[in-house]
Amino acid sequence: MIKIENLGKRVMTSEGELVILKGVSLEVEEAETVAIIGASGSGKSTLLGLMAGLDTASSGEVILDGHRLSTLDEEQRAVLRGQLVGFVFQSFQLLPSLTALENVMLPIELKNDSQAREKATALLERVGLGARSHHYPNQLSGGEQQRVAIARAFASEARILFADEPTGNLDSATGARVIELLFSLNKEYATTLVLVTHDERLARQCHRTVRLVAGEIVSDERHGDSEPALAEAHDEH
Amino acid sequence: MSTDVQEVAAQAEAASPRTVTVKPLTLSTLLRLSLRLLWRDWQGGELRLLFLALVMAVTSVTGIALFTDRLEQALLAESANMLAADRVLSGRGEAPAEWLDEARSLGLQTAETLAFGSMVFSDNGNMLVSAKAVSDAYPLRGQLLVAERAFGAGVPIDGGPPAGEVWVESRVLPALDADIGDILYVGNAELRVTRVIVQEPDRQQGGMMENAGPRLMLNTADVPATEVIQVGSRVSYRYLFAGDASALETYAEWLSTRTNGEFRLRDVRDESSEVADALNRAESFLLLGSLFAVLLAGVAIALTARRYSERHFDYVAILKTLGCTSGQIMTLYMSIQAVLVLIAIVLGSFLGWGIHVLILRALAAVIAVDLPPAGFSPYVVGSMTAVICLLSFALPPLLSLRRTSPLRVLRKDLDDNTLGARLPYGVGIAGSLVLMLWYSRDVVITSVLVLAVAGVVLLLSGLSWLLLRSGNSVGMKAGSAWKLAMSATRRRRKQNVLQILVFSLTIMCLLILTLLRTDLIRDWQAQLPENTPNHFLMNVTEGQIPGIEAFFRSHGVEPNQFFPMMSVGVTRINGEEPRPQWMDDDEQSNVTERSAGGGEAGEQEVGEDGRPRRVSNRQVTWTNRLPNDNEVVAGQWWDENPQVGYVSLEDDYAERLGAKLGDIIEFDVGQGRLIEAEVQSLRSVRWDNMQPNFFIIFSPGTLDGLGGTYLSTALMAQEKKVMINDLLREFPTIVVIEIDALIEQIQNIIAQVTSAIELIAALVLVCGALVLLACVTATLDERFRENAILRTLGAGRKLILSSLLIEFASIGLMAGIIATLGAEGCLYYLQTEVFQQDFTLHYWAWLAGPLIGMLLIGLLGLLATRRVVNTSPLTVLRHIG
Incomplete structure (x- = not known):
């Protein structure tokens, strides 16, 4: 589903060139859940941004569902994101001037789907926020906002879900409930999930954990207890 | 590249190539999304200021254009009343019948x-x-x-x-x-x-x-x-001719090749320099006021659009992660702007119409004529202003939105955009120039404004250099309000320089308009004060003066100074013939000259030496008292016991004549008799005061024994006019010229013009206030965040409020100083070149400008940011993110 070849990212700073990622190669199968783990500044969010086509690499290649991102311009990458990718962010990234329902409706509407309201309402019910669909983001708690963000991510019927520190802004109990919801929906929709986190326990809930140190992959570990899910997914594939 | 990766790549290459196609959003989806965003942004207050700025632009420009349009028609109509026609052809003989036939064939009405x-x-x-x-x-x-x-x-x-x-x-x-x-x-x-x-x-x-x-x-x-x-x-x-303006122009052109100088076709501006002067100045003022309104509305739109765009960078980044293309985002935002501008145009046009009706109602007492209905063009002007303002001021920041990187959702520290930094100013400046030129069609006034703005920008460059030189501030220095404010001012120097620029421009516009208005009104009031004498007495002999004075006193009228008067011509200056061109120049002909039929073009005479000699007769006087509204600009006025043989000349007249202090001028005083006098002083004269004024005044005694009659003036109210019958019965040889109707007409026109400029000034003030508010609001987010953090860390209400007040007040003070400098520079040019006024420094403005800047900006800033201390820091931080 996602193939990364020798990916590199360098930026120029006032103190010279800064290498954020160097020679990263990775392959993620369809319906696989992968955690990218590392300390702050290890390049994990940059890697996520490159995989999702939010940024362009300095070298190497990202192939997303057969699309070589380097051959696409920003416009084409945006379309690809709309068709293929969903996001869950640490800071939720809901549009503050839209209600919870409207936030979830947005990606459906962008696909010219006339059933936007019905689908969004069903998703909000599914994440347990049916009663709060007309609230604005600043009227919701952090956990509720993240649940809206998860509903929005699945609303686009994305096949790949990128989650950047989804529990980073939440307390552990709320975080646990959000993760439970995320994994449950992910399983339900058979989505490929790439999750950036520094939380080892959260990472262990994924099929694989890829560890980044200073922009390089230092380990790629498959978790035994997750194998059935992965195998199941592979079989289905 | 590892073998595994090469295989993966090869597999990917081998796989059927996938294409990405952009599906355009359907119109209904786009409209639904645009309207929803528009409505939500409106509810959230994001669009209110931008919308208000747009509405103000349309309202002020439409209102002023409608008012100016109708007022100008009213003033012309009122002025045309003074002629009983639109144009008058006058001469000493009958005009050929074909001239009148031609006028009628052009559809003009005629009367004789x-x-x-x-x-x-x-x-x-x-x-x-x-x-x-x-x-x-x-x-x-x-x-x-x-x-x-x-x-x-x-x-x-x-x-x-x-x-x-x-x-x-x-x-x-x-x-x-x-x-x-x-x-x-x-x-x-x-x-x-x-x-x-x-x-x-x-x-x-x-x-x-x-x-x-x-x-x-x-x-x-x-x-x-x-x-x-x-x-x-x-x-x-x-x-007399009246009719369509273009037909009148055609006729004037046709006639110009036929009159041979025996006839003159004039309109009210040619006929009455006093009215022409008032009309021209009023037009320039209204134009200037409208330009300021356009400029200020443009600045308000630029500021609010910029803030709107800045607040939407995250918004766009999210939309992009959800799959929105730049094209779709632009379509979305342009639709929002289009809807916004459409509503603003409709509302602004309606409000503009309302404002002009209110203005006209307020002026009903002074506008005596029925106003013709306004045309459609003011609405077009107002709408175009909004569209051009939006395109030049709001579009560039919106365009920069499309370049927002979707990566912002992950990294807030990304530079908002690179385009937004400079391009908006360039496009905005170009847009303003086009707008002002299109609107004013007056290169001079537009140039003055552009130069003034350039001057203020230059001053600001100096100021920012000084600010930058003051070095970086370490820490927030939160120990005292003063230090906190100063450190905040330095930390935000880039935004502050921009704020000072906007404040300076706004205060400068308001100062210029206020000072100009005050000077114009003062000038007009001085020109024809309430007690201006409204009758001229001519042909009075010296022996009649005591009797006339007694007559007036017995009828409750204060007698005025009697000026001896006679007609003389200049023949030589220091033994040389005067410059030939001065003879044809009679544009300064004034009420005295008109009364006496003087100020006529030169005639040719033959001198004693047989050479042709040019003379131009002027009505002259002699007195030892400097007349009212005369000021000696060079040399000295003679004292109480003047010597014979001196003369004082009006300074422009002396310049045209080529005479200077100390020159000996030879005058022809009639019947070929010549006298000589030395130029002892040059005077400036207020020609438009409807009082006896003279180009040439002799020292008493110089013209003794040469005859001449006396001229005086009197103020007679309408109800006392019948006394003129008794006066003429008692002194049958004198001539009474009644100019009361003329003075009343001019005073009426000036009263209208005064009310008009007062109202325009007020309207521009409202525009200015909007800009100030927009500018203060523009930096609110950062202040909110910073002060919320300070409060979280334990800073008290008093400290934060005092620091905000000091910060805004010092910005206002600097803006006030720069604005006063710019305003005085502008006024110098405007008053001397456009309004034909004498320029003097406005000393009180040097105190008022900085003071107003300090108080106004300080209070506005405090009012706009008071929520900083009234809202819980958590709410602020959560709201701003």
């Missing part, structure tokens, strides 16, 4: 008048009257007011007297001991007096000598029967 002095007799008495014969179509503009009895209230009437009748001014009837219905004898014609003239639109037109004496009006059909017009009679022929 003949003016001449004549004796009129009744069965009981006689008097000298200013007779005026009018054709049936008279007057073409304005109305005659007539009464059924002497000194009765006037009612409007169409047309003049029919054949066989005469109408007279009230005081004629008691002077002739006659009444309505009696027969009057004008020459050999017997005409019945049927009405009393209360007001005549063009009463003061023509040579003032023709207007000496009260009016008697008859029909042109009766003129032959009077037999008073003989060869050599002094008759003034006036042909």
Whole structure:
């Protein structure tokens, strides 16, 4: 589903060139859940941004569902994101001037789907926020906002879900409930999930954990207890 | 590359290539999304200021354009009343019939008048009257007011007297001991007096000598029967034209090649320099006011659009992660702007119409004429202003939105955009220039504004250099409000320099308009104060002066200074002939010269030496007292016991003549007699004060024994005018020129113009306040965040409020100083070049400008940011993110 070849990212700073990622190669199968783990500044969010086509690499290649991102311009990458990718962010990234329902409706509407309201309402019910669909983001708690963000991510019927520190802004109990919801929906929709986190326990809930140190992959570990899910997914594939 | 990866890549290459196609959003989806965002942004307050700025732009420009359009028509109509026509052709003889035929063929209305002095007799008495014969179509503009009895209230009437009748001014009837219905004898014609003239639109037109004496009006059909017009009679022929402006222009062009200098076609501006001056200045002021309104509205739009865009960077980044393309995002935002501008145009046009109606209602008392309905063009001007403002000020920041990186969702620290930094200013400046030029069609005023703005920017560059030089501040220095404010000012120096620029420009516009308004009104009030004498007494002999003074005192009228007067011509300066060009220059002809028929172009005479010698006769006087509204600009005015043989010249006249202090000028004082006088002083003279003014004043004694008569003025109220009959009965040789109607008309026009500029100034003030508010709001987010953090860390309300007040007040102070400097520079140019005023520094503004800046910005800033301390820090931090 996602193939990364020798990916590199360098930026120029006032103190010279800064290498954020160097020679990263990775392959993620369809319906696989992968955690990218590392300390702050290890390049994990940059890697996520490159995989999702939010940024362009300095070298190497990202192939997303057969699309070589380097051959696409920003416009084409945006379309690809709309068709293929969903996001869950640490800071939720809901549009503050839209209600919870409207936030979830947005990606459906962008696909010219006339059933936007019905689908969004069903998703909000599914994440347990049916009663709060007309609230604005600043009227919701952090956990509720993240649940809206998860509903929005699945609303686009994305096949790949990128989650950047989804529990980073939440307390552990709320975080646990959000993760439970995320994994449950992910399983339900058979989505490929790439999750950036520094939380080892959260990472262990994924099929694989890829560890980044200073922009390089230092380990790629498959978790035994997750194998059935992965195998199941592979079989289905 | 590892083998595994190469295989993966090869597999990917081998796989059927996938294509990405952009599916355009359907119109209904786009509209739904746009309207939803628009509505939500409106509810959230994001769009309110931008919308308000757009509405203000349309309202102020449409309102001013409508008002100016109709006021100008009203002023022209009011002014045309002074001529009783749009254009008047005047001459000493009859105009060829084909000239009038041509006018009629162009669709112009025509009428004719003949003016001449004549004796009129009744069965009981006689008097000298200013007779005026009018054709049936008279007057073409304005109305005659007539009464059924002497000194009765006037009612409007169409047309003049029919054949066989005469109408007279009230005081004629008691002077002739006659009444309505009696027969009057004008020459050999017997005409019945049927009405009393209360007001005549063009009463003061023509040579003032023709207007000496009260009016008697008859029909042109009766003129032959009077037999008073003989060869050599002094008759003034006036042909009146009215109609479409373009037809009038065509006619003027056609006529210009035919008149040969014997006839002159004039409009009210040529006819009355006082009115022309008031009209020109008012037009320039209204134009300037409108330009300021446009400029300020543009700045407000730029600021609010920029803030709107800044607040939408995250928004766009999220939309992009959800798959929105740049094109779709632009379509979305452009739709929002289009809807916004459309609503603003509709609302602004309506409000603009309302404002102009309110203004006109307020002016109903002074605008005496019915206003023609406004055209459609003011609405187009207002709408175009909004569109151009939006395109030049709001589009660039919006365009920069499309370049927002979707990566912002992961990294907030990403630079907002690179385009947004400079391009908006460039496009905005270009847009303003186009808008101002298109709107004003006046390169001079636009250039002044551009130069002023450039000057302020230059000053600001210096200021920012100073600020940058002051070095970086370490920490927030939160120990005291003062230090906190100063460190905040330095930390935000880039934004502050921009804020000071906007504040300076706004305060500068407001200062210019306020100071100009004050100076204009003061000038007009000084020109024709309440007690301006409204009658001229001429042809007075020296022996009559004590009697006339006594007469006035006994009738409760204060006598004024008597000026001796005679006609002289300059023949040589320091033994040389004067410059030839000065002779043709009679544009300074004033009420004195007009009264006496002076200021005429040079004639040629032959001197004693047989050479042709140019002379130009001027009415001159001699006095040891410097007349009112005269100021010595060079040399010295003679003292109480002046020596004989000196002369004082008006400074412009001296320049045209080529004479300077100490020159010896030879004058022809009549009958070939020559005298010499030395130029002892040069004077500036206020020509538009409707008082006796002289180019040349001699020291007393210089012209002794050369004859001459005296000139004086008197202020006589309408109800006392009948005393003129007694005055003329007692002193039959003097001539009384009545200019009360003219003064009243000019005062009326000036009152209208004054009210108009007051209202325009007020409207621009509102625009200015909006800009100030927009500018203060523009930096709110950062202040909110910073102060919320400070409060979280334990800073008290008082500290934060005081620091905000100090920060805004110091920004306001700097803006006030720069604005005052810019305003004075601008005013110097505007007053000397555009408004033809004398420039003096406005000392009080040097105190008021900085003070107003400090107080206004300080209070506005505090009001706008008071929520910082009234909202919980958590709410602020959560809201701003």
